[in-house]
């Protein structure tokens with residue numbers, strides 16, 4: 037595998053299977069992106085690309101702006117009063133924050149899975165069908181629901197009780213339901229904010245296996261505080277940290293981003309190395 | 318058995334804590350418990366008292382007037398020389414007021430609640446919510462006068478072709494009662510919507526749902542039990558509202574009428590208008606007040622039971 041994201045154009049897909057090759061333009065290109073909440077600058081000066089059909093992990097100590105950055109990728113931050121994104125944030129080459137762009141349309145293409153499973157208090161079926169109905173997908177809804185549930189490796193467990201309330205499922209099943217709900221609209225990208233942090237180890241493994249399958253079709257960005265998880269699931273990893281400026285403000289910074297293997301074995305920055313080796317929590 | 322061994326092992330892990338209850342704090346606990354129980358008993362006692370005070374005159378009333386005549390009769394003229402005790406005219410009057418009031422207050426109240434909970438900025442909400450709560454406290458007399466001197470004449474000017482045959486109108490009284498309970502419906506259902514966990518809202522937005530869709534398809538159903546509670550509270554207020562109806566709907570028509578535009582009496586207005594100083598105990602008219610009161614009480618009770626069922630049936634549980 038090539039070791040450097042900047043030379044993506046020269047890559048060839050392994051084994052001649054090139055349906056989901058990462059040669060396309062990056063899904064996200066960030067140039068000097070910063071995010072603030074009111075006068076509080078939470079994250080500054082982020083430059084990075086996110087490749088298509090790969091898993092990209094955001095790691096770093098708590099409060100360094102991982103969720104903040106993730107939520108600006110599908111304009112969820114628009115919902116927070118006072119939140120403001122500056123810099124250039126391109127989605128497939130188009131400015132995500134251009135005045136003509138409708139945040140609602142953005143979220144139809146860029147789905148999200150949250151830290152705490154948040155199914156709607158509706159039936160399993162209606163949870164999955166919510167998105168397709170929202171975006172006005174035509175055709176056989178039963179088929180769409182089944183496909184999404186299979187995609188989230190949940191179908192076999194729930195096929196005989198689709199009308200049951202989603203809250204009758206276990207936490208791990210609920211999170212996979214939320215993933216099914218997100219993929220039911222066939223988005224381009226799935227953003228996941230610590231999707232396993234509320235799950236037991238067995239459910240965590242299932243969700244991780246699922247990510248490996250999903251990246252064949254979707255681009256995935258995952259925030260995780262679990263470095264082993266990043267190492268297991270992600271092709272590329274971005275390490276963030278908090279920098280305290282002269283005035284005592286705590287500002288999140290991207291320290292380095294690259295292939296996961298490189299980040300974990302040969303980090304170029306001392307802070308990454310300290311974090312990886314567990315010297316900084 | 319399992320319990321006591323558990324307790325022993327926990328205690329064993331914490332040897333410095335005495336196992337025997339210390340005397341004084343124990344008595345204090347008991348005293349507080351008794352006091353709280355008395356407070357709880359007080360409201361039960363008051364309710365029982367109200368029911369009993371209704372029961373005896375009501376029994377006396379039905380000793381003189383058959384139940385069927387009371388419930389099915391279509392002329393309500395207890396104080397006339399040719400007395401008649403059919404309660405339907407004032408029951409229908411009450412229903413007209415309640416239905417009209419709900420038709421006004423539910424759409425406006427719920428729309429305001431959705432606006433405040435999902436659309437308004439926190440700055441707007443901080444001003445509007447207290448204003449709503451102030452509106453809830455406007456004296457009903459004022460609203461009654463407003464309905465009689467302003468709304469009713471205005472309505473006739475705007476829609477002269479309707480049968481406004483007296484200066485009073487039961488329908489206009491209903492509209493005024495509706496306006497009166499808008500703040501209640503709005504504020505209770507807004508509380509219910511605001512208490513829907515933020516995660517559900519985010520989950521829906523993340524699927525590309527518009528604000529309207531999030532409000533109607535996620536927040537509204539998740540808050541439905543609180544919203545039903547709001548409507549029930551509003552209905553109770555509308556059934557019980559006396560002053561507005563007394564002023565704006567007039568003394569009514571002894572015969573059964575469905576004329577929304579004309580005068581009619583409600584059950585509460587009858588009670589309020591009749592229970593004055595010059596009514597003598599022991600007469601049939603005196604007993605009618607209690608019979609109507611008992612009927613009002615049963616209607617409200619049935620409604621509350623139905624509402625409780627509804628809430629349980631439609632509740633979308635989220636934990």
Ligand SMILES: Nc1ncnc2c1ncn2[C@@H]1O[C@H](COP(=O)(O)OP(=O)(O)O)[C@@H](O)[C@H]1O
Nearest residue numbers: 073078097098099100101102103104105116288
């Ligand atoms: N809704 C918000 N309003 C104000 N400040 C916020 C909000 N969300 C996050 N922040 C601030 O932004 C910074 C980064 O937070 P976050 O993105 O949640 O970090 P992480 O996900 O890496 O733990 C923190 O200082 C946090 O206090």
Ligand SMILES: [Mg+2]
Nearest residue numbers: 102103104259
């Ligand atoms: Mg976070």
